[in-house]
Amino acid sequence: KNQVEQSPQSLIILEGKNCTLQCNYTVSPFSNLRWYKQDTGRGPVSLTIMTFSENTKSNGRYTATLDADTKQSSLHITASQLSDSASYICVVSAAYRGANNLFFGTGTRLTVIP
Amino acid sequence: GAGVSQSPSNKVTEKGKDVELRCDPISGHTALYWYRQRLGQGLEFLIYFQGNSAPDKSGLPSDRFSAERTGESVSTLTIQRTQQEDSAVYLCASSRTLLTQYFGPGTRLTVL
Numbered sequence: 012k013n014q015v016e017q018s019p020q021s022l023i024i025l026e027g028k029n030c031t032l033q034c035n036y037t038v039s040p041f042s043n044l045r046w047y048k049q050d051t052g053r054g055p056v057s058l059t060i061m062t063f064s065e066n067t068k069s070n071g072r073y074t075a076t077l078d079a080d081t082k083q084s085s086l087h088i089t090a091s092q093l094s095d096s097a098s099y100i101c102v103v104s105a106a107y108r109g110a111n112n113l114f115f116g117t118g119t120r121l122t123v124i125p
Numbered sequence: 126g127a128g129v130s131q132s133p134s135n136k137v138t139e140k141g142k143d144v145e146l147r148c149d150p151i152s153g154h155t156a157l158y159w160y161r162q163r164l165g166q167g168l169e170f171l172i173y174f175q176g177n178s179a180p181d182k183s184g185l186p187s188d189r190f191s192a193e194r195t196g197e198s199v200s201t202l203t204i205q206r207t208q209q210e211d212s213a214v215y216l217c218a219s220s221r222t223l224l225t226q227y228f229g230p231g232t233r234l235t236v237l
Contacts, residue, residue, distance in 0.1 A: 054129070
């Protein structure tokens, strides 16, 4: 069964600290993995996308890693800011056609406090 | 506009009523997706439009749900005889390629 699991479910950190969010998946065959940021009351916004051959990708203070062998990804946030408070969603695409080839995690709710 | 827009942003309706949700995709995006997001849960795929191809309706939870798209522009998601379990945020996304989807802000539907 194709699944995406994220941990932790929620996280509270102090402003300026770093944190790492985890995503484990069982989606097969694998095509790509994306991390989205979803602010409260807004739609998700893409942060990074990685294909099978990529094991790290950065977008400013966000760095995503991918281990396709162990089917794990992480999103590392450096020097957190209050505006990083949001839900972070991991999405894995299966390598077959059709829109129902996207599998969504339930997200990690990050709260950055001053 | 520059992004995907959805209307209304909030909709409160009584159980049994029909509702229509609208999505305006980014101009030039041939693909359009509808998702449902229940409180505290992940996104749930509903339906996908790609150009003039027949839509992928495999995610629609029941025959009370339907969606239409006019060419490569506006889409409407219709829920007939709404039930309380239909309460959720309905998100629309569009894309030009298979890689990156751009999401709208969503419509928060509350069925009383």
